[in-house]
Amino acid sequence: MRKGKVYLIGAGPGDADLITVRGKELLEKAECIVYDRLINRELLKYVPAGAEKIYCGKWSGFHLMKQEDIQEALVDRAEKGKVVVRLKGGDPSIFGRVGEEAQLCAEKGIAFEMVPGISSGTAAPAYAGIxxxxxxYSSSVAFVTGHACEGSRNEAPGVQWKELGRGVDTLVIYMGVKNLPDIQEKLLVGGKESTTPVAFIQQGTTAAQKTYTTTLAEAVRTAEEVQLTSPAVIVVGEVVKLHDQLSWFENQENRSDKMPFVHVI
Structure with missing residues (x-):
């Protein structure tokens, strides 16, 4: 039996056109694909009709498949000689748990390859003109998770909001909608100016993209007013001031050329 291989691929931030050339090539060769909720379903058209499709969608507070089960599925199919694609939203190495999946492959002697993708943390602000x-305005940037990880193998320190607030010019926060009140409080207590500009970029790089700007002091109130929901990227820093001048995507008619982004169900 030929040996299988696992490809851990970043699907990009939402716009199907932002898949990498390497990612698209591997989708076309897949014999099994394990994919997330936040990928654009348009990408599935590249997958061969006979390939096994395993959906492992995750919502806040609900996982269709446990992370351990996902990893076992990858190894199981690869051990049977299949070309296995693990398709993740954004870039798999940024809050995508690709390390855990790669570790199990390594432990089981399964060949694997990490294929970078365009992260929503860089793409969504760029599409918003930020x-x-x-x-x-900014000579440093930090990418931060706004969602505490449960069940980690090792004790990892929590996000050092005080140090980040004082020491980094631009903060890009993933998965921060639910915990926004706590994030706002910690940044303000840590010394971040209440007038610091904040942007919420919802459904970034898709036809449904919307950007809302506010200040750190008003962030929670604004999020409630616009009924902010995930997926959304939060940008904190003076660079947000450039949105009004540089917003190229949301102000262009060719935005209508983009397919509406529908989460895989």
Missing amino acids: PLTHRD
């Missing part, structure tokens, strides 16, 4: 660095 460069994460700018000579006049």
Whole structure:
């Protein structure tokens, strides 16, 4: 029996056109694909009709498949000689748990390859006209999870909001909608100015993209007013001021050329 291989692929931030060339090539060769809720379903058209499709969607508070089961499914199919694609939203190495999946492959002697994708943390701000660095506003940026991870193998320190607030010019927060009140409080207590600009970028890079700007002091109130829901990227920093001037995607008619982004169900 030929040996299988697992490809851990980043699907990009939502716009199906942002899949990498390498990612698309591997989708076309897949014999089994294990895919997340946050991928654009348009990408599934590249997968051969006879391939096994395993959906492992996750919502806040609900996992269709446990992470351990996902990892076992990858190894099981690869041990049977299949070309296995694990398709993740964004970039798999940024809050995508690709390390855990790769570790199990390594432990079981399964060949694997990590295929980077475009992260929503860089793409969504770019589509909103918010460069994460700018000579006049920001010389440093940090990517932070706003969602505490449960069940980790090792004790990892929590996000150091105080140090980040004082030491980093631009913060990009993933999965932060639910915990926004706590994030706001910790940044303010840590010394971040209440007038610091904040942007919420919802459904980034898709036809449904919306960007809301506010200040750190008003962030929670604004999120409640616009009924902010995930997936959304939160940007905190002076670079948010550039949104009004540089918002190229949301202000263009060719935005209508993009297919509406529908989560895989």
